[in-house]
Each structure stands twice: as C-alpha cells, then as structure tokens.
Amino acid sequence: MPEKRGKILVVRGGAIGDFILTLPAISALRTTFPTTHLEVLGYPNVAELAQAGGLIDAFRSIEAGPLSRFFARNAKLDPAWSDYFESFNLIISYLYDPDEIFRTNVGRATKAQFIQAQHRPDENANVHATSVFLKPLEQLAIFDPDPIPRVSVSNGEARLLPASKWIAVHPGSGSERKNWPAAHWSKLLNWIETNTDRNLLLVGGEAEGTRIEELARTLDAKRVRRAERLPLAELASLLSQCELFLGHDSGISHLAAAVGCHALILWGPSNRSIWQPKSDHVQVIHATEGNLDQLAVDDVIEEFQKQLR
Numbered sequence: 171m172p173e174k175r176g177k178i179l180v181v182r183g184g185a186i187g188d189f190i191l192t193l194p195a196i197s198a199l200r201t202t203f204p205t206t207h208l209e210v211l212g213y214p215n216v217a218e219l220a221q222a223g224g225l226i227d228a229f230r231s232i233e234a235g236p237l238s239r240f241f242a243r244n245a246k247l248d249p250a251w252s253d254y255f256e257s258f259n260l261i262i263s264y265l266y267d268p269d270e271i272f273r274t275n276v277g278r279a280t281k282a283q284f285i286q287a288q289h290r291p292d293e294n295a296n297v298h299a300t301s302v303f304l305k306p307l308e309q310l311a312i313f314d315p316d317p318i319p320r321v322s323v324s325n326g327e328a329r330l331l332p333a334s335k336w337i338a339v340h341p342g343s344g345s346e347r348k349n350w351p352a353a354h355w356s357k358l359l360n361w362i363e364t365n366t367d368r369n370l371l372l373v374g375g376e377a378e379g380t381r382i383e384e385l386a387r388t389l390d391a392k393r394v395r396r397a398e399r400l401p402l403a404e405l406a407s408l409l410s411q412c413e414l415f416l417g418h419d420s421g422i423s424h425l426a427a428a429v430g431c432h433a434l435i436l437w438g439p440s441n442r443s444i445w446q447p448k449s450d451h452v453q454v455i456h457a458t459e460g461n462l463d464q465l466a467v468d469d470v471i472e473e474f475q476k477q478l479r
Contacts, residue, residue, distance in 0.1 A: 176259035177207040179282075182217075183232055183265055184289070185344065186402065186421025187445070189216040190319045190428050191299040192264060195287075196225050198307055198315035199262075209258075215402060219425075222403040223322040230254070240275040252279035262306060264289050285309055296443045318448050321428040323406040336395075337362060338371040338412040338431065341385060342378035343420035348438040350418065350462045350470075352381055356388055357467045358416075358474070363389055366478070371412060373405065373422055374398045414477055418462075419445060427452050434477050436470065438462045453477060 210217045210229040217229035236248035266289040287306040291299045300317045341355045374382035415426035415433040419440045426433050427447035439460030457465045
C-alpha cells in the first residue's frame with residue numbers, strides 16, 4: 171500500500187487495558203504510514219485516547235446499531251456502513267470472529283486488504299499481549315516496532331496545583347479477585363497521609379461503587395482529590411502529573427504506565443508474563459498464589475517507600 175494515500179482502519183473492541191495494549195500496533199502503523207488516514211472502529215471512551223495523542227485521525231463507535239448486521243450471517247448489510255468499509259484500503263480486525271462472519275460481511279462491502287489479528291493472547295503461550303497484537307503487522311513488513319504502550323496527553327483543564335506532590339490511587343478493577351481488600355487500602359492511605367507530605371488522587375469508575383467515597387471519609391479532605399468517572403483523556407492528563415500510581419491489574423494501571431507515571435501494582439491471579447504493564451517505570455508486588463488477601467500492608471508500605479526514594 172502506498173505510503174501517501176489510502177486509508178487504514180483498525181477494528182478493536184475490548185476493555186481499556188486491551189485497547190492500551192494494542193496502542194503499540196496503532197503507533198507502528200502511524201509511524202510507518204505517517205500521511206495515511208488512520209481510523210479506529212471501537213468504543214469511543216477508549217478510542218479517544220488514541221486521537222487525543224495524535225495516533226489516529228478519527229474513530230467511530232462499534233456500538234452503532236446498523237453495524238450489528240455485519241455480525242449476522244447472510245444479513246442485509248447497511249448501505250452506509252458498506253460505503254464506510256469500502257472507503258478503506260486496509261482493515262485490521264482484533265475482533266473475536268471464530269466463524270469469520272464479520273470478515274465475510276466486510277468482504278461483501280469492500281475489496282480492501284483484510285488482516286485478521288488475534289483478539290486475545292493464548293494464556294498457555296506466555297507471550298506478552300503487546301507482542302501478540304503487533305504480530306499481524308509483519309504482513310505489512312513492520313518488524314521490531316516499539317512494544318511499549320505510550321499515551322501523550324495535554325494537561326489542559328485538569329492541571330493539578332503546581333506546588334503539590336500527588337500519589338494516584340486506583341483501589342479497584344474489573345474483577346473483585348484482582349482487588350486488595352478495602353481495609354488494607356484504608357490502612358495504607360492513612361499511613362501515607364500520616365507519614366508523608368503527599369496528596370492523594372483517588373481514581374474510580376463504575377466498578378468501584380462506593381469504595382472511593384468510603385476511603386475518602388477517613389482522610390483529610392484538604393489532601394484528597396477524587397477523580398471519578400472522568401473521560402480517559404482527562405484522567406490520563408491527571409495521572410501524567412502524579413509522582414506515583416498505586417493500583418491493581420486493571421486498565422487504569424495500564425493507562426498510568428502508558429502516560430509515563432511510575433507505578434506500584436499489586437498483582438493478583440492474572441498471568442504477569444502476558445498482562446503486566448510493559449514499562450520500565452512499573453514495579454509489581456505479586457501476591458502468593460495470586461491471593462491478594464495474603465498481601466500484607468507492611469510489605470506494600472516498604473515497597474512504597476522504595477519507590478518514593
């Protein structure tokens with residue numbers, strides 16, 4: 171495909187972490203084809219990160235109603251979406267499509283080159299997710315790209331007080347099995363407040379429920395800022411200004427690592443060799459047999475002090 175013309179579409183569903191781990195592939199496409207229109211079909215709340223960082227030119231929502239016909243066998247395809255797919259020269263899909271229904275329907279709408287990428291790493295292969303998601307680009311003669319997810323953001327409206335030192339804390343994740351007990355978080359945050367001059371940015375979304383509010387009640391309100399249900403680009407801006415991030419195996423931890431924030435991750439049952447944030451700024455404390463209940467507060471405090479030093 172010529173470098174200075176044409177359009178590329180990356181189709182990517184999945185959660186925040188899945189998208190961030192796909193960013194090296196998107197970045198490699200941008201670097202290899204700098205003047206080609208590059209677009210994402212995915213979830214807007216995460217795709218906006220790539221656009222805010224200048225990696226893509228546009229995105230569309232994968233949740234659009236008429237698009238659902240492309241996931242049904244022998245369906246009558248929506249003309250507008252058919253025209254949309256026809257406008258691209260290359261389509262790379264990271265969707266789970268074992269029966270190739272989506273691929274077949276897209277092929278009915280366009281003659282574009284279609285590359286089917288692996289939607290999720292093989293848990294038995296122990297290959298890091300970024301490597302898995304980069305592998306399909308070898309078909310485009312893209313070899314050895316930067317495997318580290320990077321998100322570039324503008325501080326804008328989300329700027330913290332310049333004189334302050336902030337620790338970002340995300341005490342949740344998409345699965346309770348990946349979470350350190352709330353009582354342990356409370357002890358850690360109270361220790362930080364008592365023994366350091368750092369302020370705390372408490373990060374939360376729908377998955378955290380009332381956890382952020384409950385933790386904030388035990389802390390000095392003057393030293394706490396809550397960042398709940400923020401657009402990811404705005405949250406990325408806040409995280410990029412923090413001295414350290416504390417969290418679990420979650421998409422927000424991947425976001426913190428991608429903006430260059432030093433991070434201390436309390437890791438539970440997931441396979442680290444596949445899912446650990448790929449960054450030199452990340453330190454992981456792995457719970458015994460993946461059981462975070464067994465991870466002592468004193469051990470986390472000790473590692474926290476090392477990270478501050």
